[in-house]
Amino acid sequence: MGKQLKQEDNSLTKLEFRGISRRAFLKFCAATAVMLGLDSSYGWMFAEAAQEAMKKKPVIWIQGQGCTGCSASLLSSFNPGPAEILLDMVSMRFNTTIAGNTGHISAQVLAETLKEEGYLLAIEGSIPLEDPRYCIVEGMDFKDLVLKAAKNAEAVVAVGTCATYGGIPRAGLTGAVGVTEVVKDKPVVNVPGCPMNPAWLMGTLLYYLTFKELPALDKAGRPAAYFGNHNIHDTCPRVSFYERGEFLTDWNDPATANWCLLLAGCKGPVTYADCNRNFWNDGVSSCIRSGAPCAGCVQPQFYADFAPLYAPLFVPQPKGTEQPVTTPGPAPVQPVPPEKSGLDLKSVILGAAIAAAPVVANKAANTLKKNKSEKGEVKHG
Numbered sequence: 001m002g003k004q005l006k007q008e009d010n011s012l013t014k015l016e017f018r019g020i021s022r023r024a025f026l027k028f029c030a031a032t033a034v035m036l037g038l039d040s041s042y043g044w045m046f047a048e049a050a051q052e053a054m055k056k057k058p059v060i061w062i063q064g065q066g067c068t069g070c071s072a073s074l075l076s077s078f079n080p081g082p083a084e085i086l087l088d089m090v091s092m093r094f095n096t097t098i099a100g101n102t103g104h105i106s107a108q109v110l111a112e113t114l115k116e117e118g119y120l121l122a123i124e125g126s127i128p129l130e131d132p133r134y135c136i137v138e139g140m141d142f143k144d145l146v147l148k149a150a151k152n153a154e155a156v157v158a159v160g161t162c163a164t165y166g167g168i169p170r171a172g173l174t175g176a177v178g179v180t181e182v183v184k185d186k187p188v189v190n191v192p193g194c195p196m197n198p199a200w201l202m203g204t205l206l207y208y209l210t211f212k213e214l215p216a217l218d219k220a221g222r223p224a225a226y227f228g229n230h231n232i233h234d235t236c237p238r239v240s241f242y243e244r245g246e247f248l249t250d251w252n253d254p255a256t257a258n259w260c261l262l263l264a265g266c267k268g269p270v271t272y273a274d275c276n277r278n279f280w281n282d283g284v285s286s287c288i289r290s291g292a293p294c295a296g297c298v299q300p301q302f303y304a305d306f307a308p309l310y311a312p313l314f315v316p317q318p319k320g321t322e323q324p325v326t327t328p329g330p331a332p333v334q335p336v337p338p339e340k341s342g343l344d345l346k347s348v349i350l351g352a353a354i355a356a357a358p359v360v361a362n363k364a365a366n367t368l369k370k371n372k373s374e375k376g377e378v379k380h381g
Contacts, residue, residue, distance in 0.1 A: 057209055058119035060110065060149055061095035061159075064135050064142040065169040065176055066125030069195035070160035071097040077198035077282075090205065093119070107138050114149060120208070121153035121186075123179050126162040130175030146182055155214060156188045159201060161302055164190035164221070171304035180221060189214050190221040194297035199278055200226045218272070220300055226278070232268035232294050235276040236260075245316065261288065265310035267296030 063071070075098065092098070093113040099106055113119060123146060128134035132141035140148070150156055158179040161167035169176035180188050189208075191200050204223050207215045218228025233239065241247070242260040249263055250256060260266070271294050275286040287294055296306045303309075 056091040058093045058113060058116065059090045059095075059122060060093055060113055060119055060153075061097075061122040061124065062137060062142075062145060062149060063096060064123070064125030064127050064137065064146070064163070065174065066160065066162040066167070068097055068124070070124050070163075070193070070201075071095070073193075073195035074198050074201060077202070090120070090209075110138060114152065117152045118154050119152070120155055120157065120205070121149050122157045122159050123149075123163045124159045126166045126169040126174075126176035126178065127182050128169070128174035128176050130173065134174040143182055146179065150183045150186050153186055155208060156183055156186050157201070157204065158188060158190045158192075158221075160196050161192040161194045161297055164192040165300040165302070167194060168303045171307065187214055188221065189217060189223065192220075192222060192227075192298040192302075193273075194295070194302065197226075197275070197278065197280055222298070226274050227272050227298060230272055230274040230277065232271040232273060232275060232288070235274075236268055236288055237276065238288065242316075247316070257291070261293040262316065263312045264293045265295075265308070265312060266293035267299070267306055267309075267313060268294040269313060270301075271296040271299055273298045 061071075094106070094110045096106065099109075125135075125142075127143050127146055129143065132143065135142040137145050156179060158164040162169055162176070163179055165178045166176045167178075178190070180190070189204060191204055193200065200223065203226065204215060207223075215223045215225060218224045220228070222228060233242075236242070238258065238260045241258065242262060246256070246259045247263040248256045248259040248261055251264075262269070266288070268288070275294070276288065279286050279289070293310070295309050296302050299306070
């Protein structure tokens with residue numbers, strides 16, 4: 001079995017640059033088997049399992065201008081949890097938030113992985129263009145690091161609103177922009193949010209790992225299944241109060257606690273995400289259900305063009321004659337067209353994956369409507 005392991009894959013050699021020899025690794029696997037009450041011969045099975053894990057899609061996660069909130073959101077996920085995400089689904093090669101190593105060892109891991117091809121690149125945080133000194137990562141201007149990391153990547157995932165459209169840093173002095181304004185020669189999918197919902201990211205990753213392609217995107221470059229097809233206002237649990245003209249104006253009045261939050265600054269009418277259907281914290285709640293107005297954090301306009309956050313978008317007029325006040329954001333990303341073929345086996349298979357189910361449902365819906373898929377037909381954010 002040992003000979004077969006060495007012949008089938010060269011994965012164990014990848015441990016050597018981290019200072020772990022093959023012999024030491026195999027001894028560790030054997031010792032682990034013994035500690036679990038198994039015969040030491042099971043060590044080879046442990047080694048093969050580790051080898052198989054090293055074949056999984058490598059992921060490089062780099063961070064620029066941001067608060068690390070999206071990493072924290074991912075690590076706080078329940079279904080799947082962090083262990084399943086990091087050990088069963090992908091091979092997280094570099095992420096400074098969870099890395100066990102630091103300094104030159106961490107930098108070496110990043111450098112070695114960047115030499116490979118076919119990894120997924122996740123970028124958290126915005127990219128400052130005004131002056132490179134605003135964000136230096138691993139001794140490099142963050143813009144240069146992004147371009148270097150994207151060179152051999154299969155695809156790029158912009159994680160969180162800072163990475164997608166500039167987010168809060170865009171309101172500052174650093175000239176912060178999103179990934180699509182820097183990376184032009186790779187497929188990029190935007191998964192915005194401040195922070196993003198872990199289900200959005202994991203569903204997108206599962207879709208890509210299964211189909212080897214990005215899901216259908218809306219005009220803002222987001223997975224349409226999670227964003228462009230869902231208007232916050234239309235799905236709001238308080239929409240009936242809006243229709244009756246009952247708006248919360250006093251946070252201390254319990255009689256109006258459940259009324260529409262439009263006058264309290266809710267950006268729901270111009271925000272597109274499935275927050276009211278795909279709840280946060282393992283299906284517990286969402287911003288509006290917890291009593292807070294939608295900040296529009298998944299939109300390109302967030303934060304600068306939506307500030308102040310507690311100011312109303314518009315003052316309602318009788319008979320619904322009001323017009324939402326919208327402001328221009330970054331140039332929209334062209335949507336990725338859905339497949340033209342009929343429903344196939346892979347759609348049915350992934351339909352069983354809970355985290356990715358909304359994405360697959362969107363793919364199926366687009367397929368069934370292929371004869372009506374003229375540009376602009378689907379309502380986007």
